[in-house]
Amino acid sequence: MPTVPLLSDQTASAAALAVFDDIRAKRNTDYVNNFWRALANDPALLKATWERLQQVMGPGALDPLFKEMIYVAVSVANGCEYCIHSHTAAARSKGMTDAMHGELLAVIAMAAQTNALATALQVETDDRFKT
Structure with missing residues (x-):
């Protein structure tokens, strides 16, 4: 409500x-x-x-479909049901296929798992990854 x-x-x-x-x-x-x-x-x-x-x-450096897919990923991470639905619909309207959606969800799930592991283990960031 x-x-x-x-x-x-x-x-x-x-x-x-x-x-x-x-x-x-x-x-x-x-x-x-x-x-x-x-x-x-x-x-x-x-x-x-x-x-x-x-x-x-x-319009910008990123493709509109890619922007919508990023929006979906962030919305999943933030637990925003409304945004997940609205931006999934927007991504589909910009050409996201079922295969792309499945791969997007796999990436989101993988990132969530490895983020949680790195956080739980308090892994120190490699110097070469720092810019």
């Missing part, structure tokens, strides 16, 4: 509606998901988060 109401177009402020309209336009959709509707309770935070997300997830 959300800790804040998910604001509809009828209950959101004018400032939040402006962000909703930008989301719809830039994503070429009529759908505004629940994350944005929750953030609409704080229109300034909604706007800042939307602007930052566009900057980070927009």
Whole structure:
């Protein structure tokens, strides 16, 4: 259950509606998901988060699919069910196949295991790995 109401177009402020309209336009959709509707309770935070997300997830040195897959991995590490689902859907829309998804999950699981082992053993970092 959300800790804040998910604001509809009828209950959101004018400032939040402006962000909703930008989301719809830039994503070429009529759908505004629940994350944005929750953030609409704080229109300034909604706007800042939307602007930052566009900057980070927009064109750059990393491929858009790769960015979404990184987002999935971090979301798994942080235990964010919402983000796991939304960014898995985004990655699939950008071309992630079932085989790629399976491999991504294997990498996430391997990293989680070896991170836990290195942490538990308090392994000192090799000098050659430090930059």
